[in-house]
Structures are given as C-alpha cells and as structure tokens.
Amino acid sequence: MYVISKGFLPSVQFNMVNLTSHVLKAADCRYSSLGRAVIPNSKQTVAFRERIPLALRNHVKISGTFKQQKVCVNEMVEMMSCLQKVDQNEAMCQKEIQNFQKCYNGFVNATNVARKAGKPKDIQTGNNVKLSSIQVTDIIRDFPTSKRTRVFYYEKPPNRTY
Amino acid sequence: MSVGRAYVLLSQSRRWPSGYRRLLHLSPSIATMWPPHFEDPIWQQNALKELSGSQEFERLKTVPIKSAPFTASASIFYSPIVERFTRQLMRKGKREIYDRLMLDTMGEIKRIQLSRYYDAKSDTARTEIETCPTRIIEMAVENASPLMLIQSVRMGSVQYQVPTPITAERTPFEAIRWIIEIAYDRPNNRKLSFYKSLADIIVQTSMNVGPVIARKHEHHRICDQNRAYANYRRQP
Structure with missing residues (x-):
C-alpha cells in the first residue's frame, strides 16, 4: 500500500501489481509470430529460401600476417652494440650508423615508390606456397565468383508471394 | 559586416x-582554399636552379600553382631548422612573440660565443669557435638528434619498450623537443629569462655536452637494454 500526500492535495491510495510475467508472455507471442522465438529443429517447417546468392565472397577475412623478420634489425643491433662498446661516442661508430640509416632510408624510399606505382603483386606460384590473406584477396578480385562488389552486399530478393 | x-x-x-x-x-x-589539381610551389632558390632547363620545369610553366607559404624567404639568414624551432616553440599561434624570442636567443648565443672568442688565447683556438647563431642551432639539433625511437608495444598483457628506426623527418623534431623541454625545466628558470637559458642549452648542445646529450645517451641505453624485442615493432 502506497500513500502519496503532498501539501494541500488530497492523499491517494493504490496497490502495486506485479505485471512482469504477463509482459513476458505478450513478448513471446509477439516474437514467435515474427519467427524470432527459439523453435526446435524438428518443428521447423519453413522451406529454405535463398535470399543472398550462394556464392563465395570476393575477399578473404583479414587475419594476422606472417611473423617475419623486420627490416634493418641486424644493422640496428650492430649499431647498438658498437655504441655500447665505446660508451655512446657516436664519432667512433660512424660506419655502423651510416650503414643503418642507409638501409632504413632505402627501404622507406622503395615503399614510397611502390605505393605511388600501385599495389605490389609479387606472388609466388607452386604447390606448397603459403599466401597471406591480402595476397589471396588480390588473386580472387581478378577472378570474382559472385557479383558482389562491396563487403556487405545484399541482393534484393524477388517479389514475395506471401 | x-x-x-x-x-x-x-x-x-x-x-x-x-x-x-x-x-x-x-x-x-x-x-584548404586550393583545388586538388593545384601543385605545390618551389620557392627554394637552389631547387629552382637545379630544375631550370629540364622537362619538368617546362611543364610547371603551364600548370596552376599554389601561392608560396608565408614563411618562404630568399634571405641568406633563413634556415629551415630555425624555422622549425620557432614553430615547435610557438604556443597558441602567437608567432610574433616567439619570433622575437628566437631572435633574442640568437643574440644571446652570439654574445656567449663572442665572449669565448675574445677570451681565447691563441689564434688556432679562435678559428675553432663558431660564432654564427644559425649554424650553432643547426649543430645543436644535429648533435641532439636520436638514432632510434622507442615504441611501447603491448604483447600478451605485457608492455614492451621496443627500439625502432627513425625517419629523417622525425629526428629534428625529437631533438628540438628535448632542447625545449630541458630549457623550460632549468632550476634557475624563474630568475633567468627563458631566452638566456635556451641559448645556454643550445650552446652546450652544439659542443656535444650538457643535459640534452645526457638525455640522448640515456635514450640510447634504454634502446640497447630492449634490443631483444626489436622484432616486436608494428611497422615492417
């Protein structure tokens, strides 16, 4: 029993009723009509309808790349060991420092040139060749299996009869 | 209105x-106010001299080109490193104040070096002393520039400090940052004007001594301690 009384207003009395079970039942009825309720497989009588065309996508999910040796690591380690020997005196290790910087700058320039020219497509061929996911998508895009152009592409189904 | x-x-x-x-x-x-087909201007005199007479030069005559940046200058006192220094020093876009501050530091550098020049006893010692402030700043930035960068990478709930190679664009940035930070954190900063402490630090760094060089060496030592994780870096 709850009582509300505020100043000059007359007090109101009412009882609270638990309605959750009723609301849940109503929700069950509603969603079952839309086919969202969980129905066991044995009771499913709905025929399979092909809404999205059954074809492979034109891309592969991007996964982790291979663990490969990073660029210029050996040169960097050589330089660091040299600096440690001479107590951080850079004038004594000019050869190692230049070697390291030439290596990395050459790599940066090469990647910039490749980026301007387009995607690099140096893919190996043979029986036991491992390809990365990016390389596989490059191949599949040249020979598409479905008409899909985008990743989330939904073809409009024919007019429904029901 | x-x-x-x-x-x-x-x-x-x-x-x-x-x-x-x-x-x-x-x-x-x-x-940007420029349409995408407008090309970047070439305002450096040396670059123009190299280009003149080539096929690229003839092509650029007929192409629409953006206006030159307002920092472009043909003066012999212009130095890209000093320009970069002022930009990094600048706060809230108040360029006039920081240009003034940079000029003050350069004057202070000149004063320090000239006093050393006149105090030198032999002529051979005098010839070794550099008195051009722009050249001193360039030398300081060159000496303070690190050879590697430290990148913190998270691998399996452990944070690694990974040494990585540094690009030629980024090296002066790090060097200037260290110089400015250490100049701000001077113990006598309240008594001394900022331009004086900055000039002092720059002169010290140009001679390959002082707190900035110590900081660079410490940075390299941290790189050396973590050399086993060099393969963990994100870039190739």
Whole structure:
C-alpha cells in the first residue's frame, strides 16, 4: 500500500501489481509470430529460401600476417652494440650508423615508390606456397565468383508471394 | 559586416570561451582554399636552379600553382631548422612573440660565443669557435638528434619498450623537443629569462655536452637494454 500526500492535495491510495510475467508472455507471442522465438529443429517447417546468392565472397577475412623478420634489425643491433662498446661516442661508430640509416632510408624510399606505382603483386606460384590473406584477396578480385562488389552486399530478393 | 570584422569582434569579446575562439580560425588542417589539381610551389632558390632547363620545369610553366607559404624567404639568414624551432616553440599561434624570442636567443648565443672568442688565447683556438647563431642551432639539433625511437608495444598483457628506426623527418623534431623541454625545466628558470637559458642549452648542445646529450645517451641505453624485442615493432 502506497500513500502519496503532498501539501494541500488530497492523499491517494493504490496497490502495486506485479505485471512482469504477463509482459513476458505478450513478448513471446509477439516474437514467435515474427519467427524470432527459439523453435526446435524438428518443428521447423519453413522451406529454405535463398535470399543472398550462394556464392563465395570476393575477399578473404583479414587475419594476422606472417611473423617475419623486420627490416634493418641486424644493422640496428650492430649499431647498438658498437655504441655500447665505446660508451655512446657516436664519432667512433660512424660506419655502423651510416650503414643503418642507409638501409632504413632505402627501404622507406622503395615503399614510397611502390605505393605511388600501385599495389605490389609479387606472388609466388607452386604447390606448397603459403599466401597471406591480402595476397589471396588480390588473386580472387581478378577472378570474382559472385557479383558482389562491396563487403556487405545484399541482393534484393524477388517479389514475395506471401 | 564583413567576416573578418565579425571574427575580430567575437574573438575579443569575453562571452566566447577559448574553444569557440579556436573554431573561428580557418586553419589549413581544416580546409584548404586550393583545388586538388593545384601543385605545390618551389620557392627554394637552389631547387629552382637545379630544375631550370629540364622537362619538368617546362611543364610547371603551364600548370596552376599554389601561392608560396608565408614563411618562404630568399634571405641568406633563413634556415629551415630555425624555422622549425620557432614553430615547435610557438604556443597558441602567437608567432610574433616567439619570433622575437628566437631572435633574442640568437643574440644571446652570439654574445656567449663572442665572449669565448675574445677570451681565447691563441689564434688556432679562435678559428675553432663558431660564432654564427644559425649554424650553432643547426649543430645543436644535429648533435641532439636520436638514432632510434622507442615504441611501447603491448604483447600478451605485457608492455614492451621496443627500439625502432627513425625517419629523417622525425629526428629534428625529437631533438628540438628535448632542447625545449630541458630549457623550460632549468632550476634557475624563474630568475633567468627563458631566452638566456635556451641559448645556454643550445650552446652546450652544439659542443656535444650538457643535459640534452645526457638525455640522448640515456635514450640510447634504454634502446640497447630492449634490443631483444626489436622484432616486436608494428611497422615492417
């Protein structure tokens, strides 16, 4: 029993009723009509309808790349060991420092040139060749299996009869 | 009322908080006035001399080109490193103040070096002393520039400090940052003017001594300690 009384207003009395079970039942009825309720497989009588065309996508999910040796690591380690020997005196290790910087700058320039020219497509061929996911998508895009152009592409189904 | 007049009024009025005042700026990062087919200008004299007579030079004659940046200068006192230094020093876009500060530091550097020049006892010692302030700043930045960068990488709930190679673009940035930070953190900063402490630090760094060089060496030592994780870096 709850009582509300505020100043000059007359007090109101009412009882609270638990309605959750009723609301849940109503929700069950509603969603079952839309086919969202969980129905066991044995009771499913709905025929399979092909809404999205059954074809492979034109891309592969991007996964982790291979663990490969990073660029210029050996040169960097050589330089660091040299600096440690001479107590951080850079004038004594000019050869190692230049070697390291030439290596990395050459790599940066090469990647910039490749980026301007387009995607690099140096893919190996043979029986036991491992390809990365990016390389596989490059191949599949040249020979598409479905008409899909985008990743989330939904073809409009024919007019429904029901 | 023109747009410029409105901007001046709004920026001066106290009713606008600083955030709104910043929005009123049309900085180049937000919008450029040039269409995409406009090409970058070449304002360095040496680059123009190299280009002249080539096929590229003939092509550029007929192509629409953006206007030169307002920092472009053909003066013999112009130095890209000094320009970069002022930009990194600058706060709140108040360029006039920081240009003035940079000129003051250069004057202080000149004073320090000239006093050393006149105190030198032999002529051979005098010839070794560099008195050009722009050259001193360039030497300081060159000496303070690190050879590697430390990148913190998270691998399996452990944070590694990974040494990585550094690009030629980034090296002067790190060097200038260290010089400025250490100049601000001087113990006598309250008594001494900032330009004096900055000049002192720059002169020390140009001679390959002082706190900035110590910081660089410490940075390299941290790189050396973590050399086993060199393969963990994100870039190739």
